Amino acid sequence: MPQTDSSAPAAPMGRRERKKAATRQAIADAALRLFLERGYDDVGIREIADAADVSTTTLFKHFPVKEALVFDEDADQEARLLAAVRERPEGRSIPAALREHALRHRMAAAESDPRFAAFFGLVNNTPALRDYVQALWLRHADALSRVIAEESGLPADDPVCTALACFALEAPRVARGDDDPRQAVIRAFDLLESGWATLASGR
Numbered sequence: 796m797p798q799t800d801s802s803a804p805a806a807p808m809g810r811r812e813r814k815k816a817a818t819r820q821a822i823a824d825a826a827l828r829l830f831l832e833r834g835y836d837d838v839g840i841r842e843i844a845d846a847a848d849v850s851t852t853t854l855f856k857h858f859p860v861k862e863a864l865v866f867d868e869d870a871d872q873e874a875r876l877l878a879a880v881r882e883r884p885e886g887r888s889i890p891a892a893l894r895e896h897a898l899r900h901r902m903a904a905a906e907s908d909p910r911f912a913a914f915f916g917l918v919n920n921t922p923a924l925r926d927y928v929q930a931l932w933l934r935h936a937d938a939l940s941r942v943i944a945e946e947s948g949l950p951a952d953d954p955v956c957t958a959l960a961c962f963a964l965e966a967p968r969v970a971r972g973d974d975d976p977r978q979a980v981i982r983a984f985d986l987l988e989s990g991w992a993t994l995a996s997g998r
Contacts, residue, residue: 822853825843825847826838835921865918872900876935876938881942890959894984944956962983962987
């Protein structure tokens, strides 16, 4: 997918790691370009490998399934999401930290890079990608719910933590159709903040 901003500087990589990262990025870029040009289903793995100047074996070492080529930043995105909660400044609530994350990493990237509209169109119009992104969404929601529970001292299976995680992940997607998506996200998280504060005061 189009690259999103990472606010934290990456740790220095050795030459081998840099080469692997560059190869992975070249494959993902080639795949997205071809998918956007011709459609996901009309592009084969060998074509992507040829466009990235790698073998199909190398491609599959980086991306075990075709769908993963579209979501090459998924692991980094989940790590940033969880870090937003774990590493939030003292005194900042969990909903406020998630709002800041949504505005900085999800909304800002979509606003600044015109490829995001094409990317979302590709995903929405491709059944295999819709199914794949739903599986990713559920995994992120589960991981975020566990971190929210850890940070708030609630049981790992508390439905309140699951609800907050799901609503926080869904807000930016819902807001994309609004005339002012950024303000819509802020309003959604204001609602989450209010509910979370009420819950905290009752404990």
